[in-house]
Amino acid sequence: MRKSVIQGCGAYLPERVMTNDELARMVDTSNEWIVDRTGIHQRHIAAEGELTSDLAVKAADQALAESGMAADEIDLIVVATTTPDSTFPATAARVQGHLGANNAFAFDLQAVCSGFVFGLATVDNFLKLGQADTALVIGAEIMSRIVDWTDRTSCVLFGDGAGAVVVRAEEGAGNGADRGILSSHLHSDGRYHDIVYVDGGVSSTQTAGLLRMISGQELFRHAVTKLSAVLREALEANDLDAGAIDWLVPHQANRRIIDGTARKFNIPPERVVITVDRHANTSAASIPLALTEATADGRIKAGDLVAIEAIGGGLTWGAGLIRW
Numbered sequence: 001m002r003k004s005v006i007q008g009c010g011a012y013l014p015e016r017v018m019t020n021d022e023l024a025r026m027v028d029t030s031n032e033w034i035v036d037r038t039g040i041h042q043r044h045i046a047a048e049g050e051l052t053s054d055l056a057v058k059a060a061d062q063a064l065a066e067s068g069m070a071a072d073e074i075d076l077i078v079v080a081t082t083t084p085d086s087t088f089p090a091t092a093a094r095v096q097g098h099l100g101a102n103n104a105f106a107f108d109l110q111a112v113c114s115g116f117v118f119g120l121a122t123v124d125n126f127l128k129l130g131q132a133d134t135a136l137v138i139g140a141e142i143m144s145r146i147v148d149w150t151d152r153t154s155c156v157l158f159g160d161g162a163g164a165v166v167v168r169a170e171e172g173a174g175n176g177a178d179r180g181i182l183s184s185h186l187h188s189d190g191r192y193h194d195i196v197y198v199d200g201g202v203s204s205t206q207t208a209g210l211l212r213m214i215s216g217q218e219l220f221r222h223a224v225t226k227l228s229a230v231l232r233e234a235l236e237a238n239d240l241d242a243g244a245i246d247w248l249v250p251h252q253a254n255r256r257i258i259d260g261t262a263r264k265f266n267i268p269p270e271r272v273v274i275t276v277d278r279h280a281n282t283s284a285a286s287i288p289l290a291l292t293e294a295t296a297d298g299r300i301k302a303g304d305l306v307a308i309e310a311i312g313g314g315l316t317w318g319a320g321l322i323r324w
Contacts, residue, residue, distance in 0.1 A: 003172040003180030004124040004135075006322065007069065010062025010164045011292035012055050013044040013279065020156070029152045039255025043159025043280035046142045051085045053094040055162035056140035059288070060099055063136065067166040071099040074166075075132035077106035078123055080115030080139045080284035083146060084108060087202055095138065104136075112196075113251050113312025114186075115139055115284030117320055120165070120308075121184035127169040138164040139284035146198055148210040157254070158211070159280035163288025179302070179323050185233045186318040187226070195219050196313045223253070223311045224260040230319040231265065231309050238321055242267060244305050247294065251310030252276035252286035261309070273299070283312065300324055 019042045020031035034040055046055065056079055064071060077099075079092035092106035111118040116139040123135040140162035147155045172178035195218055200209015213219065227250070235241060242265035250258050252275050262272050273294045275286070282289060287308050294300045304324045311317035 001172055002128050002130065002169045003178050004127045004167050005170045005180040006324070007166045007168050008063045008065070008067025009288065009292040009295050010059045010064070010066060011162065011289045012058035012062070013161045013289070014046045014050060014055070016045045016047060017042050018045050023156060026149060027152045027155060029156055034156045037256070038157060039277055040156065040280045041277050044161055045144045046160040050142070052081055052083050052140045052142050053085050053091050053098065055142070055160065056091065056095045056138045056164070057098045059140065059162035059164040060095060060136055060138055063164040063166045069134065069166055071101040072103055074101045074104045074134050074136050076123060076126055076135040077101060077104045078109055078119045078135065078137050079106070080109045080111065080119040080137070081141055082110060082112050082115070082283055083142045091140070101136070111312060111316045112314060113253060113281070113283045113286070114310040114314070114316040114318050115312070116163070116287045117184065117308060117310045117318040118186055118316065120167070120181065120320060121186055121318065123167055124181045124184060127167065134166065134168045136164055136166055137288070138162060139286070139288050141283040141285045143281070143283055146208060146211050153216060154211055154213045157281045159282050161279055161282040161285045161289050163285050163292055165288055165291065177323070182321040182323060183234060183237050184318065184320040185230050185237065187230060188314050188316045190314060192222065192315040195222070195315065220254070220257060222315060223257045224264070226315070226317045227257070227261045227309050227311055227319070228264045230317055231261070231307060234307065234319045234321050240321070245271065245307045246304035247271055247273055247300055247306045249273045249287055249290050249294065249306055249308050252279060252290060253281045
């Protein structure tokens with residue numbers, strides 16, 4: 001049975017760091033207010049002229065180096081992003097060109113903050129079916145370009161960055177002891193479209209628009225409820241309980257959401273990978289950024305069971321289990 005095994009991770013964060021104190025000089029807020037409600041202390045901001053594809057290429061280069069693979073060994077590139085370089089062509093095509101991954105087909109995927117989970121699930125299916133052997137999954141975002149810097153309820157939440165993983169098909173026995181993606185579970189519910197959205201678009205306003213969050217409290221309620229349900233779905237699909245999880249690597253939206261979900265499964269804080277304090281919410285980039293950090297510092301090791309989960313605008317949400 002073909003299994004999709006993660007071979008290496010990579011990350012890139014723009015050089016500029018914006019602290020809460022700096023943000024407080026731009027909008028009516030404070031470091032204490034932001035930290036208390038979100039757990040965020042700082043975020044990275046892309047430089048003028050720096051594009052989403054630039055961030056993606058740097059993260060991909062590191063992931064390729066970590067995996068010991070060359071760009072021309074890649075068959076498929078999926079870039080999960082809400083902030084593409086342009087309406088078309090796909091940012092993934094530009095990434096493919098910059099990398100020199102001439103044997104790969106490439107496309108973008110848009111599921112907002114759930115994008116990396118959706119992208120990894122998509123690639124897993126391509127690999128399991130034998131339609132590709134090796135893939136790059138990249139989450140890359142420049143959220144600073146679509147936030148309203150006068151809206152203190154939303155502008156404090158977001159940052160820029162990119163993360164990438166190289167995934168390769170390997171033969172396995174088809175059980176939970178094999179390395180690789182065990183399963184992915186994806187959901188959407190467009191009835192909640194207006195909870196968090198961008199007020200622009202090609203067919204509506206012919207502008208990129210700005211991010212709008214109607215109700216942070218309602219989003220929090222949906223997040224904890226839906227993330228708990230989909231993580232339970234993943235565990236049940238693999239006949240596992242929460243105690244089997246070595247590492248929970250959640251979407252880094254808000255520390256309260258992360259803590260609330262972990263408590264529901266009695267996962268102790270020391271088994272949860274947290275980057276939201278330094279990265280803020282980097283949308284589709286947040287999970288691969290966190291995976292890269294936790295593998296680089298030795299926390300995530302071969303054989304560990306890693307759970308990933310995310311929720312984003314749409315609403316979209318999903319989870320996956322990976323035997324590292």
